Amino acid sequence: MPSYPIDPNKLLEHAAQLAGEDAGRGRPSYTNHRRAVSSAYYAAFHQVTDQVAQRLFPDDPSFQLQARRSVTHGAVSLVCRWLTGRAGAPQHLQPIVQALGLDPAVTSVADSLIGLKEAREEADYDHTRPFDKRETLTLLEDARATVASLQAPGPSLDQAMALIVLKTTPR
Amino acid sequence: MAPHGQSFGYALKSSAGPPVVTSAKAIELGLGCGYACAMTTATKLEELRNQLVGKEVAGTAIVDARPELSETLDGEDLTRVRLVLSAPENDTWDLEVVHAARRLVEEEARKLELPNSFIRFSAEGDEDLEDVGI
Numbered sequence: 001m002p003s004y005p006i007d008p009n010k011l012l013e014h015a016a017q018l019a020g021e022d023a024g025r026g027r028p029s030y031t032n033h034r035r036a037v038s039s040a041y042y043a044a045f046h047q048v049t050d051q052v053a054q055r056l057f058p059d060d061p062s063f064q065l066q067a068r069r070s071v072t073h074g075a076v077s078l079v080c081r082w083l084t085g086r087a088g089a090p091q092h093l094q095p096i097v098q099a100l101g102l103d104p105a106v107t108s109v110a111d112s113l114i115g116l117k118e119a120r121e122e123a124d125y126d127h128t129r130p131f132d133k134r135e136t137l138t139l140l141e142d143a144r145a146t147v148a149s150l151q152a153p154g155p156s157l158d159q160a161m162a163l164i165v166l167k168t169t170p171r
Numbered sequence: 172m173a174p175h176g177q178s179f180g181y182a183l184k185s186s187a188g189p190p191v192v193t194s195a196k197a198i199e200l201g202l203g204c205g206y207a208c209a210m211t212t213a214t215k216l217e218e219l220r221n222q223l224v225g226k227e228v229a230g231t232a233i234v235d236a237r238p239e240l241s242e243t244l245d246g247e248d249l250t251r252v253r254l255v256l257s258a259p260e261n262d263t264w265d266l267e268v269v270h271a272a273r274r275l276v277e278e279e280a281r282k283l284e285l286p287n288s289f290i291r292f293s294a295e296g297d298e299d300l301e302d303v304g305i
Binding site: 021074081084085086087108111112114115118119121122125129132133134135137138141142145 | 243244245249258262263266270273274277281289291292293294297
């Protein structure tokens with residue numbers, strides 16, 4: 001079966017083009033900035049889905065592509081809120097969440113995913129919300145750093161992906 | 172319900188009368204949520220602003236803060252804060268600044284028992300930028 005994986009790095013490149021990263025000064029295009037913010041979030045989100053799928057099917061890239069569709073925005077967001085103390089985790093997971101939440105590498109990625117998701121929702125749905133070039137580029141940098149961290153995760157960040165697997169699996 | 176200031180007790184009042192610590196400080200001192208719980212939402216938002224403006228995050232000054240209560244697309248309460256920072260030298264703020272700002276705002280919002288926070292970043296001088304619908 002042919003496959004056309006959603007590549008986070010390509011999404012980041014697209015976001016950079018839309019954000020006018022290499023363009024000079026001038027009047028910003030708000031629509032392009034909205035789409036840049038959205039693509040930046042999706043780059044980070046799809047890097048999460050990739051990591052989760054690799055944990056589940058480490059030896060089968062084809063299965064990984066199928067599994068990535070099961071990872072939801074809600075599951076990623078909820079686990080990030082557990083890890084940053086914004087929401088309480090189920091009691092039986094609290095020892096894991098508390099241990100992983102001590103690692104700044106985990107909490108900074110979780111913070112970024114929460115911030116990028118909320119920005120993406122504003123970019124896509126809030127008609128009153130402008131995104132200027134500076135904020136757009138800052139969010140793009142945040143997404144780049146998040147993708148880079150997820151592509152080479154330390155042990156705690158890798159384990160945090162397991163929490164997303166648990167949350168993605170219905171009880 | 173005790174009026175503002177009375178729940179502090181003598182230890183936090185000057186002999187002249189008015190409280191000598193802010194509400195957030197009272198909470199930080201371990202005096203419980205009594206004062207925050209007695210505050211109106213508007214007062215909490217104002218207090219959040221007071222706690223943020225003038226501070227620095229990773230070497231960048233918080234020039235202004237405009238918090239408001241809102242909600243996410245999923246209907247969860249959210250404290251949206253428009254944070255006006257001193258302009259960076261280059262196109263963007265360092266991620267250190269972004270992360271430190273998120274942590275600070277979340278921490279201060281939590282002390283005041285406000286919902287989870289979300290920051291919109293603006294540079295000093297650009298804060299009144301309006302969308303022109305392009």
